[in-house]
Amino acid sequence: MMEDNVIIKLQNISKKFEDDVILDNINLSIKDKEFMTFLGPSGCGKTTTLRIIAGFLESDSGQVLFEGKDINNLPPHKRQVNTIFQRYALFPHLNVYDNIAFGLRIKKMKEKDISKKVHEMLELVNLKGFQKRNIASLSGGQQQRVAIARALAVEPRVLLLDEPLGALDLKLRKDMQVELKNIQKRMGITFIYVTHDQQEALSMSDTIVVMNDGKIQQIGTPIDIYNEPKNAFVADFIGESNILDGVMLNDFKAKFSGAVFQCLDKGFAVNESVDIVVRPEDVDVVPVEEGTISGVITSNTFKGVHFEMIVDIDNFKWMIETTDYYPVGTRIGIQIEPDAIHVMKKSEYSGMYGDYSSFSDEIEHLSDITEEEE
Amino acid sequence: MAKKSLSKKLIASPYLVWAGIFIIVPLVIVVYYSFFDANGNFTLEYVSEMGKYKDVMLNSIWLGFIATVISLVLAYPLAYIMARSTANVQRTMMMLVMLPMWMNLLIRTYSMMILMQDTGIINSFLERIGLDSVHMINTQGAVVLGMVYNYIPYMILPLYSIMAKMDHNLIEAAEDLGANKVTVFKNIILPLSLPGIASGFTMVFVPSVSTFYISKKLGGNTFSLIGDVIEMQFKSANNYNLGASLSLVLMVLIIICMMVMNRFTGEDDDGGVLI
16 A cells, blocks of 8 residues: 555645635655655745645545554544644744743643753754743744744644745745754655745755645656746746747757757657747857857846846847856847757747746736735 | 924923823822821711722722623634635624624723613513523623723723734644644644733723723622722722722722733733734
8 A cells, every 4th residue: 555655645635715716636755764845935825735734725536644553533642744834823922942842732642741852842943042042032033933833843744834934035035944944854754845935945945846826736856847837837937047939850950040950859749830949048148159149138137146138039039057157138049959949839828928028127026915815 | 313303392392281280280189188188187987988998999809800701711712713814804704893882881881782672672582482581781791791802892901902913824833843733723823812911801800890880780689890899989988098099099000900810921022012
């Protein structure tokens, strides 16, 4: 029955709220001790999936298996999973010690053992000496640590984290990412992490599950997801990408932007319509006469490490990153190496993302802030 | 800074004037009448007369306490259900709770009389369906019922407001950590709603203890509460000094009761506590 190493298995999970389909036939195997991230925009169903695993929500159909056993009807307090809530959900009437001891007292542990465990946990999250502190007197980062200590104290097999770093500022968030990853390794338990922040997902996860519209779009390692996106949605959501309409002339030969390029993809039908992904950092800028194609720079923004240019090639605005400066209005030649071209089958998302003509950092930034599920 | 506090004072001044004339001055008059006789000499005579009314006083506090506890027991689950309902249901339930408060206390009490009389609506109904009628009016039970009926919205509202504010994630977090429903209630919901309990307790207990109208209409002349005694001193016995001293002692007793209550519920919690 049980597959190798699989701790949680979701089988045909579907969920509707009234008439909205939130989850549409989710199938997923989560391995023991892995750091898995559910990544997707708000409303994609990632938090709902997490809550179904935790037991706060019941799916309309399908099963949740824990080590091969159906736990659909098991209430949250009997599941070996614990949750870190988005807003920590620390008990405001209890101090740090009593918050962390909460689950242990329910287990009827001896006060001596509880005290030992609480101190161990406080040390784990770098909050030694905080046990008497009031919850309200802690900073956001400290509250987050207490929440982690409280959840880990009861020794769950799986820790569920629902956008746990969403409320922290950037610097603290980066530190906590490293720390969470370390804690996961040290404790040797499974983390299931929900986020809409692709950077976070890429840097922390063993496996990323990209979700949208209640469906799993792609499952893979961060490198797979970035380099081999399965469809236009994944390519657009993870990192920056130029997504172009193209035709596979033959194996290893793709035509787009009015030119034919060598690529490493094969197995498509002759002259099949496809989506082509080229990452901005994979484009080589060359003199016009040496380029396979050429275009005019319409904007250029200095980003520190590189320049971010928007280049009009055949009326399609590309994003291209270079370390050399070219003034706006210059015509440049473009070359793309075969391994920088990624070919995807057409999907329901084809043509939805367009080019970079309306791109603005500000809008990108705003959408990041407002993305918050439910 | 100084300017700001001045404008603040100005904004508060209408109420300060109001409070001065209708709260502070009367309180001073009550204290004066309690300790000074008609000739303006200091005396403890009136306060020491208290002994005679000890039983009435204790009975009033006891009935007020029972009414408050009944209100709490009825209101707590209702407030909980309200706070967990959808917005529409919450609005409707809130309307139903507030509706009786739109009517005058006297009218509400009269309607209770009509319901509970020996030949009233309840008894007619009981006889109609072949049961014996029950004597309700002019009993202590009727008075307690009247207090509960009149003051229960003041219990529901603070409880509801504190429970609506309660973060549902806290309940889920507790369940997540292994707590069953009973533990969640005992360790999370109850302690977090204590400020609401304290506030509702105050708002029901204080008017219940000092009521005179409810006891007069629903209790008849079979017994009196301290409110009735005080009213009598002013209106028929014309003994303002005794009335004032009884009021003073009652106020002190209520303050002591509230202090005990607040100690019991933990006075440091945020929000909800009115007194």
